[in-house]
Amino acid sequence: MSYSFQFTVEARDAGSLARAGTLVTAHGVVPTPIFMPVGTRGTVKAVAPDDLAALGAKVILGNTYHLMLRPGQDLVARLGGLHRFMGWSGPILTDSGGYQVFSLAKLRKLTEEGVAFQSTYDGSRVFMTPERSIEVQAALGVDIMMCLDECTGYPATRREAETSMELTHRWAGRCREAWQRGEGDRVLFGISQGGFYPDLRKRSAEAIAELDFPGQAVGGLALGEPMEERLAALEAAREAVDERKPMYLMGLGLPEDIIEGIRRGADMFDCVVPTRNGRNGQFFTRLGRLVIRNARYREDPRPVDEACGCYTCRTFSRAYLRHLFQNAEPLAMRLSAIHNLRYYLDLVGGAREALLKGAFSGYYTEFYENLRRGREEEGLSSSDAGQL
RNA sequence: GGUGGGGUUCCCGAGCGGCCAAAGGGAUCAGACUGUAAAUCUGACGGCAAACGCCUUCGGAGGUUCGAAUCCUCCCCCCACCA
Numbered sequence: 148m149s150y151s152f153q154f155t156v157e158a159r160d161a162g163s164l165a166r167a168g169t170l171v172t173a174h175g176v177v178p179t180p181i182f183m184p185v186g187t188r189g190t191v192k193a194v195a196p197d198d199l200a201a202l203g204a205k206v207i208l209g210n211t212y213h214l215m216l217r218p219g220q221d222l223v224a225r226l227g228g229l230h231r232f233m234g235w236s237g238p239i240l241t242d243s244g245g246y247q248v249f250s251l252a253k254l255r256k257l258t259e260e261g262v263a264f265q266s267t268y269d270g271s272r273v274f275m276t277p278e279r280s281i282e283v284q285a286a287l288g289v290d291i292m293m294c295l296d297e298c299t300g301y302p303a304t305r306r307e308a309e310t311s312m313e314l315t316h317r318w319a320g321r322c323r324e325a326w327q328r329g330e331g332d333r334v335l336f337g338i339s340q341g342g343f344y345p346d347l348r349k350r351s352a353e354a355i356a357e358l359d360f361p362g363q364a365v366g367g368l369a370l371g372e373p374m375e376e377r378l379a380a381l382e383a384a385r386e387a388v389d390e391r392k393p394m395y396l397m398g399l400g401l402p403e404d405i406i407e408g409i410r411r412g413a414d415m416f417d418c419v420v421p422t423r424n425g426r427n428g429q430f431f432t433r434l435g436r437l438v439i440r441n442a443r444y445r446e447d448p449r450p451v452d453e454a455c456g457c458y459t460c461r462t463f464s465r466a467y468l469r470h471l472f473q474n475a476e477p478l479a480m481r482l483s484a485i486h487n488l489r490y491y492l493d494l495v496g497g498a499r500e501a502l503l504k505g506a507f508s509g510y511y512t513e514f515y516e517n518l519r520r521g522r523e524e525e526g527l528s529s530s531d532a533g534q535l
Numbered sequence: 536g537g538u539g540g541g542g543u544u545c546c547c548g549a550g551c552g553g554c555c556a557a558a559g560g561g562a563u564c565a566g567a568c569u570g571u572a573a574a575u576c577u578g579a580c581g582g583c584a585a586a587c588g589c590c591u592u593c594g595g596a597g598g599u600u601c602g603a604a605u606c607c608u609c610c611c612c613c614c615a616c617c618a
Binding site: 183185186187188192193208210213240241242243245246247249250251254267268293296298338364366367368369370395396397398399400401404417418419420422423424426427428429438440441442472473475476477479480 | 563564565566567568569570571572573574575576
């Protein structure tokens, strides 16, 4: 293989599938488990690349659908590729546009050949195929490309889930073909689906494993299903995933999803929650979620999280942050993104450290113990649905 | 002093005899958000009640009317222009 990509497992938890490892990409080394901030349009909303670096972010996401439409992959390529264009020199992973097949369901038509989207920017018709997605991702010059897939949705009948899954498999094969015709350092990850039928989940992961991608993702989770079904689907998929390869749990999630994902062997995570919910005034802490606009923080001089070392917590009070949100000040978005991303990065970083020390089960227990304390003593919101 | 226009629920502001506890916006309060069409969206917003509903409210006091935020009289206050 001509690319520099490689994945090494360094430590495993004795009591679960959790593991710590290292991912080597053309643009840098990534310790796992890792959380990847989402930068859909070539920017992680409200933060600059130096903020991300300071937070300890190692890989970030971009989005094929959005960047293809604006500003267009050719323009990005002419300006030196996505890394240079957006000023981020670390690894970049792009979602294929597969999530938009789901989230923009009302604005697209699906066929065997591909997806006809009605552009969310100007309404024009654009056609996305598996080959096209790979071509665009390659032109962007990213480190990790994703196959075009279809998220099944919830609920879905078994028949729907199976039909959708099989389309995703055929598209994975086409993406793989398109990728192999290319060159360079970029790698392609396959994505398994299967809805919320554990046997389909397993079959899908097997089918994707068969195609022998450098990494494997589990997609189509957190689509409205209850936690038990989510975890059952993940466990079923995990059974068939090649464990020598990095496993990417797409789109997850809340802190509870991440800790449960790690426990079930996932190495990579991404989610818009820390940035989006942050922009909407929700701060994540070890003790749970804090809605900064709530009247109870009006004169609260404490930082969001006393134990957090981020710039926001080192510098500002809850009262000040509430004031910024009450007035829709732009700084509110940056400060919340900084805090929430730091929380997520610390969460996975802490898990990694614990794994390297053989202390993951304690870390896991403490995670829920903290949330329980936060609920009972501080009245913060959280969920313990995942603790089994 | 004269003429004209106004005073509506926290604020702005519609309503101009019954369908009005009173449009709409803001503020406030609460909630949602999972590979980002999201600095977005939803709900509450006079009081009591689970609910039927009851009570208090449209500057003040009287009055007309089956019925008044809406009509009449007087009073108080604000704005504009003219003296």
